[in-house]
Amino acid sequence: MTGKTVSEKLLSEKSGEDVKAGEYVEASVDVMMTHDVTGPLTFEVFEDVTGDDAALSDPDSTVITIDHHAPADGVEAANNHNIVREFAAEYGAQQYEVGDGICHQVLVEEGFVDPGDLVIGADSHSTTFGGVGAFGTGVGSTDLGTAFATGDLWFRVPETLRFEVEGDLPEGVYAKDLILKFIGDVGFAGCTYMTAEYAGSAIDDLPVHERLVLSNMAIEMGGKAGILEPDERTVDFLEAQTGRNVDIPDWTQADDDAAYEAVHTYRADDLAPQVSKPSNPENAVDVGEVEGTPIDQLFVGTCTNGRYEDIRIVADIIEGEQLAPNVRMVVVPASRSVYKQMMDTGVMGTFVDAGAIVQSAGCGPCFGTHQGVLGDGDVCLATANRNFPGREGSMESSVYLASPATVGASALYGEITDPRSVDLNRYDDYVLTEGTA
Amino acid sequence: MSDIDTTEPGRAWLFGDDIDTDQIIPSRFLVSSDPEELGEHAFNDLRPDFAENVADGDFVVGGENFGSGSSREHAPLSLLGAGVDGVVAQSFARIFYRNGINLGLPVLICPAADRIDDGDEISLRLEEGTVVNHTRDERYDADPLPGFLQELVDSGGLKPYTKAKLGTK
Numbered sequence: 001m002t003g004k005t006v007s008e009k010l011l012s013e014k015s016g017e018d019v020k021a022g023e024y025v026e027a028s029v030d031v032m033m034t035h036d037v038t039g040p041l042t043f044e045v046f047e048d049v050t051g052d053d054a055a056l057s058d059p060d061s062t063v064i065t066i067d068h069h070a071p072a073d074g075v076e077a078a079n080n081h082n083i084v085r086e087f088a089a090e091y092g093a094q095q096y097e098v099g100d101g102i103c104h105q106v107l108v109e110e111g112f113v114d115p116g117d118l119v120i121g122a123d124s125h126s127t128t129f130g131g132v133g134a135f136g137t138g139v140g141s142t143d144l145g146t147a148f149a150t151g152d153l154w155f156r157v158p159e160t161l162r163f164e165v166e167g168d169l170p171e172g173v174y175a176k177d178l179i180l181k182f183i184g185d186v187g188f189a190g191c192t193y194m195t196a197e198y199a200g201s202a203i204d205d206l207p208v209h210e211r212l213v214l215s216n217m218a219i220e221m222g223g224k225a226g227i228l229e230p231d232e233r234t235v236d237f238l239e240a241q242t243g244r245n246v247d248i249p250d251w252t253q254a255d256d257d258a259a260y261e262a263v264h265t266y267r268a269d270d271l272a273p274q275v276s277k278p279s280n281p282e283n284a285v286d287v288g289e290v291e292g293t294p295i296d297q298l299f300v301g302t303c304t305n306g307r308y309e310d311i312r313i314v315a316d317i318i319e320g321e322q323l324a325p326n327v328r329m330v331v332v333p334a335s336r337s338v339y340k341q342m343m344d345t346g347v348m349g350t351f352v353d354a355g356a357i358v359q360s361a362g363c364g365p366c367f368g369t370h371q372g373v374l375g376d377g378d379v380c381l382a383t384a385n386r387n388f389p390g391r392e393g394s395m396e397s398s399v400y401l402a403s404p405a406t407v408g409a410s411a412l413y414g415e416i417t418d419p420r421s422v423d424l425n426r427y428d429d430y431v432l433t434e435g436t437a
Numbered sequence: 438m439s440d441i442d443t444t445e446p447g448r449a450w451l452f453g454d455d456i457d458t459d460q461i462i463p464s465r466f467l468v469s470s471d472p473e474e475l476g477e478h479a480f481n482d483l484r485p486d487f488a489e490n491v492a493d494g495d496f497v498v499g500g501e502n503f504g505s506g507s508s509r510e511h512a513p514l515s516l517l518g519a520g521v522d523g524v525v526a527q528s529f530a531r532i533f534y535r536n537g538i539n540l541g542l543p544v545l546i547c548p549a550a551d552r553i554d555d556g557d558e559i560s561l562r563l564e565e566g567t568v569v570n571h572t573r574d575e576r577y578d579a580d581p582l583p584g585f586l587q588e589l590v591d592s593g594g595l596k597p598y599t600k601a602k603l604g605t606k
Contacts, residue, residue, distance in 0.1 A: 024585040041470040041510055049596050051605040069468070076468035124508040124532060140510035140536035146599040154585065154595075188455055189502035193531050222505065224531055280455065368464045388459050388506060395482050 003255025005160040006227050007195040010135045013251040014118045021159040021259075026152050030117040030134075031061045035103050036080050037068040037367075038122035038141050043087045045145025057151035059092035063112055065103040066096065070362040073370035101335025101361040104128040104303040108212065109337055111242030115230035116249035120144060120153060124219045125303050125385065131212030132238065133230025133252045135195075138219060158224045159261040161191050164200035167268035172420040175210035176305060176383070176403035178202075178266075179217040180274035184284030185264065192222030194261055197254060202268040203228060207429045208237040209309045216304045217385050220281040229253050240431040273406055273419050275381075278398035279389045287406060293416040295400075297380040298329040298407050299392070302366045305383035306334030308341045309427040310404040315347040316425050317408035318354045324414030329356035330372035332364030341430060354411075365392045374399070381410050441522045443543050443561035446571050447494040449525075450487060451555035452480075456499050457506030458533065462515040464507075475511050476518025491519050496561070498553050499526035504533020513542045523561050525550050525568055525579070538586055539595040549577035 004012070004020070012018050015025035034042045047054055056062050064084050069077035081098065088095030096106050104125055107113050115133030119126060122144040129136030139153070147153045163182050182196070196218040203214070211228045218226025230248050238246050275290050277283040300306070300314050311333060323329055331351050333339040339361050342348040351358050357372070365372040366384045373393030374380055380392055380399045387399035402410075405419035412422070427433070466478040480487040497516060503526035504512060513536045516524065523543035527550045537544035545561055547568050553559060557572040566581035582590060592598045599605075 024583070037464075037467050038509065041514075044470060045596060049599045049603065049605060051600075053603075053605070074468070080468060122508055122510075124506065126508075138508040138532050140508060140513075140532060140539060142510060142539040142595050143535065146595050149603060150599060154589070156583075188505065189528065189530070192502065192528070222502065222530055368459070386457075386459075386506065388457050390463060390482055391459055 002259045003257040005195065005258045005260065006197060006229065006252060006254050007135060007158050007160055007225060009251040010116065010118065011155055011157050019157050021157050023157050024154060025157060026154050027118055028151055029120050029147055029153055031063065031107065031112050031119040032144060032147055033063045033103055033107060033119070033121035033123070033126065034144055035064065035068055035123060036066045036070065036077070036084055039064055039087070040080055040083045041141035042122055042145045042148065043083065045142050046148040049146055050149045054091070056091045056093060056148055060094065061112065062093040062148060063107060064088050064093050064095045065100065065106055066098045067102045067362045068367045069369060070098040071360060099336055099360045099362070101337070102303045102306065102363055104216065105307065105334040108132060109241060109335055111238065111244055114246045115234055116252045120147060125216050127218040127223060127226045128212055128216040128303060130215030130218065130225055130227035131208060132234050133228065133248070135225050135227065136215070137225050156193070158193055158195045160195045160197050161186065162197045162199060162260045162263045164263060165202035165266045165268055166200045167202055169202050169268045170271065172273045172405060172424055173271050174403045174405060175206055175213040177271060177274040179214050180276050180281065180284040180401065181271060182264070183217065183221045183281050184274070186221050188220065188280055188282040189222045191218065193224060196221065196223045196226040198226065198228050204231070207427070208234060209307045209429050213304055217281070220385060236432060237429050273403060275406065275416060276387060276401040278387050278400065281385065281387060281401060287416065287418050290400065290416045291418055293400070294379065295327060295381045295410060295415060296378045297372065297374060298327060298411050299365055299372065299380055299382035299384060300329065300404060300407055301332030301334065301364045302384045303334060304385040305404050306332060306338065308338045308430045310383060311338065311342060312347055312427060313404040313425055314408035315350040317422050318411055319350045321354060321412055323355045323411050327411065327414045329411055330365060331356055331358045332371065333361045335361050368392050381407055381416060383407050441543065442494070443523045443563055445494050446558040446560045447496050447522055448492065449496050449498045449553050449555065449557045449559045450491065451553065452497065452499045454500035455502045455505055458504055458509050458512040459506055461504065461512040462509065467509060467511050470511065472514045472518030474518070475515035476520070479515040479519045488519060491521065493520035494522050495520065496559055497521050497524045498550055499524065500551065501527045503529050505530035508532045510536045510540070513537045513540050517542050525561065527551065538589060541590070541594040545579045547577050547579035552577060
């Protein structure tokens, strides 16, 4: 009898059944989330299945944000925002406004997610919550609308792919580089139907804001979830962030003899900064292979790399400098709180002085409809998570994905630049070092 | 949208590997949740002739990892709205597959889907897990749904299943 993975333990706990990978369960969900794009369809399903007795199973843990078409980029989007507001008011859901931030960031900042929780979101990047030791997974609106009513959902218990990185990350290599490397190695569908577990000494050393990056992009290899086992750092982070002292449930720790689909091991020393070429995240290469590629736009933000620590790394690089000629930079903080920290620490001024555009918190051009979309032939280097054809605008545009450090260094030269050619910083979680960072 | 009968032959519309949901329904059309309206923009940028020419009862055929990327249920909904009776692919991305089952859009994993050409007439036998290619006079094995999911489909999808559970009138 082999041991269990985090996913097997967590779904056993939440279903009350002793299950292994491949089995189907109905499990009790702790937190549910939707937003202005997937929300209206979710609400229709909820009202259809509940009929005259419509009530949310857990209004305090039902969260709705307005982040995708935010601020409204047209009348239809504005009307959808009103549908969100009306639904939240009628049923008592927790609603966040335009400018409050991206759903995944808001849920973490506002303390909705604890280690060991089962979290579903009608957004594919709901895998993000694995960064604090929760099983987060993206679902459709029918899934979510029915779960709004029942508090339960069906799951296939996933197999697990484990990624282990040992040693100290070299200069210029961040969590973003690790996840692009993983995706490049296993492929865009390499983790489909499975959970990615991340472990090893280099991963243990990561601050929470970088752990969230690894979990966030698990979906870019098809992952159902991307989980790091929570530890003391997770507890400290959540206490500083939310003022609550949380426990680490035993079902968040994998057994030593757990059965994995495969284990991929890396030595941190061997790794270089990564860039994913158009038009798929799996096209990851060492930065040297694309160095010198001319760029038109830089985009700093998203649920992947729009946190204060990410934006600060870029600001440190461009402080006192001007963007390279003929390059524009769009900065979109992941939340209002990030926006506020940018103001309080002078980072906002750094961007404005360098010639960048700083916008209100939300998904920004990663949703491809507003706030800096790309035209025909435009080339963008982004801290984002997806570079599919047309993802940030024109089908004739191209997007390269990289870490904030690579984007910051490239801003100075107007072409893809090795971040190791400039002075770089690495930050612990801002909430743990506030005042000293 | 019409009643789905996968045993009636329909035209196969062929798409390749890694077709993500941005390609199935681009983000600028997500301001609507109406299947018919979404259907008018299915594959809008990738294959503009699709929405114009697709007929009720046609099928979409994909390669590996069909429906990857965003969780938007608007993607399978747009195909239903366009009149598509089912999607056959060598493999599916997880959320699209799940959404298809929940919505009652037949989704069939068929490793031999690459034998199908654009424009072939095909039909599906869901219970047996068979794809019939009428143009080439061939039959391909597909994975029948696992028991739990077949139960869900038999009860009409996740909505009727949930209604029964809640006792909703």
